[in-house]
Amino acid sequence: MAALSALTTTVITCLILITPAPAAASGASCVPSERDALAAFRASLLDPAGRLASWSGHSCCRRWRGVHCDGWTGHVVKLDLRNDHAVHSDTDWILFYEVRVDIDSSWVHSALALRNTGEMISSLAALHHLRYLDLSWNNFNDSSIPLFMAGLKNLRYLNLSGPSFSGRIPPQLGNLSNLQYLDLSSGPTSSSDLSWLLGLSSLRHLDMSWVDLSAVRDWVHTVNTLSSLKVLRLRRCKLESAISTLPHFNLTRLEVLDLSVNKFNASIQQKWLWDHKGIKELYLTEGHWFGSIPDALGNMSALQVMDLGHNNLMGTIPTTLQHLCDLQISEEHFSSLLNLKYLYHSGNSFKQMVFEEDWIPPFRLKVAHLRSCRLGPKFPSWLKWQTEIRVLDVSGTCISDSLPVWFKTVFSQAYSLNLSDNQLCGTLPRTLEDMLAMVMDLGSNNLTGQVPRFPVNITYFDLSNNSLSGPLPSDLGAPRLEELRLYSNYITGTIPASFCQLRGLVSLYLSSNHLTGEFPQCSDNYKALPPDDLDPFFSPYFGDRMSTIDLSNNSFTGPFPQFLENTTYLRFLDLSHNNFSGKLPTWIAKRIPYLRHEGHEAHYSGWEQGRCLRRQHISFTKGQELRYTFSNYNLVVLLDLQQLDRTDSGGDITAPWAQEPESLRQPLGWKDSEHDRRFELKGLESLDLSRNRLSGEIPSSLSELTSLSWLNLSYNNLSGRIPSGHQLQTLNDQEYIYIGNPGLCGPPLRKNCAMRGRHDEVDDVSDDLAALYLGMSIGFVVSLWLVFCTLLFRKKWRIAYFVLFDRLCDNIFVQVACKLGKKSSVTGPKNNT
Structure with missing residues (x-):
């Protein structure tokens, strides 16, 4: 045993002696070729805030910010250059679009964002051992996703989210067979074919939200092959079809499914949606779903979060939902939600959102959407504990109370505050400049007092429809303000x-x-302008x-x-x-x-x-x-004279185009001479003369209005050929422009002017025949009455007329009798035979 123990000790000692020490622990620098690749990448970037100032010297593994190396080999395995000052968590991209949906997205490219001057250089392709790459929420000037990333075969984590890249997603990313996490969300990118996903068999997290997938067909079958998926987010991807008959639902590990804000226009009774019991979060909001909620929803017993809002669902809520015991949005459950960060309850009117005055919530929210919920009449006191709030929407919540004194302190870190459409009263703090709000809406309330100095970062500020008075502050602040609404107040000065x-x-x-x-x-x-024009608001x-x-x-x-x-x-x-x-x-x-x-x-x-x-x-x-x-x-560039017969004076516009009253002719810029009728409004872009009583032909000079983009001459009494011209032929809904004018002909109408001429000739012949028949009828009647009247008043003529009539009758009788006698004499012998 002693000999064996000594041998074991010797072997272990030898192994320790021959095993190399960890590169980082021994103080060695990173691999030179990889350090050079990082340095070249650094040289291609603009770093206005000096985020990469530490990228100097030889110890890139220990001292270079965002660079992490393998402890034994010294190879760079992780490169984390995420712009944390634009986005703070994995779900903060939601905040970005909810706060800034109407405003220029360039705000995220803050002073700390990395920038490049052209296409990203391929020096990072030398990092063959790289497992983790995060370049999210920087500003790469909307360049395309570089192809060299498809050669980083050891990547497990790839995050290119944010509006940093644009263009088509390269299908070569399907070569990253070891990839487990892929986030391409929020960028102005697109993909017409998702078959490249078939190569990502190890993928567990896929987020392509805001990627344009409108050209993709049968995406359900493609995604169904990713059997390792736990998270699938395809929010706002312009998907138009979710109809599929999967033979087998392969996503047995799926826990989060987000298909919200797409235009499926399909029945929500899609069997593949309800086949999995392991889904914990299901987001189908604004999906244009219709029909009734399937009973199978009750079988998804693991559900914790479910959003089916803003659809066209109908019918009763299935009784099977009583089996969803893990769902948390009732009052009795709030006390146990210690980690609640995001609360979406807008559009409901449940009174359980009204808590006791002294209730202290155990959670600290980041997002609270409570629009149209009945929180009032008192201002919700539980909100004073939400010091971490970033987005708050309590608009239209029936609050009829004064603005709390803690308003400015509690909400000082919020990005977006919406308290509009309530009955808030009282005065605002004298200054709001130390609040970080970018969007603040306090419109349609009963606030009084003076307008305070604006928050320093504010971009949208709404205090309209209140009772604010007094002068505006002499120094407004707010250098980034984009929209200011102060209308309908009593502001003076x-x-x-x-x-x-x-x-x-x-x-x-x-x-x-x-x-x-x-x-x-x-x-x-x-x-x-400042150097390099760094401020997008300037x-x-x-x-x-x-x-x-x-x-x-x-x-x-x-x-x-x-x-x-x-x-x-x-x-x-x-x-x-x-x-x-x-x-x-x-x-x-x-x-x-x-x-x-x-x-x-x-x-x-x-x-x-x-x-x-x-x-x-x-x-x-x-x-x-x-x-x-x-x-x-x-x-004048837009002129609407629709239905001008309803004027204050009661007058009608019934004159032909060549005889407009001066009041109409002048605004039209109409010049009328013996041989020249034309429009003078060369810059006119919209003209509506519909539903009047205009008659005559359309002036050919109408085609000279080269700026015209909208025209409506419908339902008048216009006639003749429609003028031709390039400008008139470019207008939309051309047939509708002239509808209700039966006398018009020629393109774009189907009525041919040549046919109209032939019809006119036929009409002329018909008119002549009608005149002839009418004349003959009148002549006959007049002649008849002339004879009748003569016989009536002249006895001798009357006797002579009847004597003549009797003679004619006798002659006719004799002629007929003779004819009949001859016929009988001829046919008689034949009959005897």
Whole structure:
């Protein structure tokens, strides 16, 4: 035994001596070729915040941020360059789209995002031992997913989520047979064929949410081959079919299935959906499902989270749902939900959401969607414990209470706050600048007091339909503000000069207040762009990004706001019902070209034309005022004169096109001379003259309106050939344009003008025959009555007429008798024979 023990000790000692020490423990640097590959990759990136400042020297395994090596071999096995300052958890991409769904997604490319100047270089292909690669939520300038990633055969984890890459997903990713985790969500990418997934037999987590899969067919069979899947997320993928008859449901390990926000337009009675009892989370919201909830749902006994909202389901809730004992959304269960982070309860009216005043919840929520739930009338006191909240929606929840004093403190870290459509009263904190909210909606309440200074990161701020009063703060802050809604309040005073600092402003609503004075001109308020244009919210001029401006129903004075000359992308402008004065600038049509679109409008009122003291009003939108007294009608781009026989004066427009009244002819820009009839509104884009009593032919000059994109001449009395022209032939629904005018002919109508000519000839012949028959009938009647009247009043003529008539009758009798006698004499002997 002693000899054996000594031998064993010797062997172990030898093994220890010949086994190499761990590379990291021994202080050795990483493999030189891999270090060089990382350095080359680093050199191709822009790192404005210095996230990769540690990437220098030889010890890349121990000191380079995000680089992890194998402890024994020194090979790089993990590269984690995820932008944690844009996204904070695996489910925070939901927050991103819920908070910023209407706003430019470039906000996630913060100062800490890595950027590249072109296509990603392939130096990372040298990391043959790489098992973990995370490049999510950076800014790679919408470059395509590089093909070299398909050569990293040892990858187990690949995360390319976020709006970093674009284009088609390379099918070569199917070569990564060892891959267990794949996240391609949230990027503007697409795939027309998912057959490449067949090579990922080890895949356990697949997230392709927001990837365009509209061209994919029979995706159910393809996904069903991934027998190791535990998580499958295909949210908002533009999928259009979920109908499938699987012979066997192969996803026996599936725990999370998310197919929400697609347009399946199919019965929810799809057997493959309800065949698995192990699913814990099921999301089918906004899937355009219809029909009744299947009884088989009750067999999914492991379900903990289920969302079937926003569909077209009908019928009764199956009684089998009583078997789903693990479902948690009732009051008695909330006390045990220690780890609850996300609560989606919007659209319900269950009163169990009203808790006791002193109830302290055991959870700390990140997301709480409680829209339209009955939380009131008191402000929910349990919310004061939710200091980690990031998204809160309690809009329309019947709260009729004052804003709590802890509002600012508790919700200081929230991204999105929606408390609109309640009866909140009281005043706002004097300043909100230290809150981190990007979206804040307190509209349609009863809040009073002054408008506070804005949150520093706010991009959408809504305080409309309240009772706020007093002047605006002199220093607004909020350099990233994109949309401001303060309409329908009692705000007084002038617009502060700090407005000119809001260079990211896109929409501005200040109507129906008591604002006075001149709007800041901001004409000299130019600021040079920062180096490399790192801030996506920065514009050199105030108004440069604006698309909507509503300043109506105030008491603004002074000339036309000069800053509007910078609003190149402006689509809606309303300056009506103010006290502006002076001339309307001639540069409007040139500098604000996007006002020329149907559905957008421009209102100007209160201007004096030269020394003219009368008020002018001009409106350029469908369904709005039809008073045109502004002389410069060349600015008109949308004109709606539909059914003008219902005017205030009661007059009808029944004249032919060549005889319009002056009031109609002038706004149309119509010039009428002996040989020339044409439209002068070359910039007109929309014209509606339907349902009037217009007659005559359509002027051929209509085809000269090269900007025309919408036309409606239906239901009039127009006739003749429809003018031809390239512009008219490009309009949509061409037959509908001319419907209700039986006298029109030619393309696009099926009525041929040549046939119309032949029909006219036939009609002319028919008219002549009818005249002939009518004349003959009248002549016969007149002649008959002439003879009758003569006989009636002249006795001698009457006697002579009847004597003549008797003679004629006698002669006829004799002739007939003779004929009959001859016939009898001829036929008699033959009969005797």
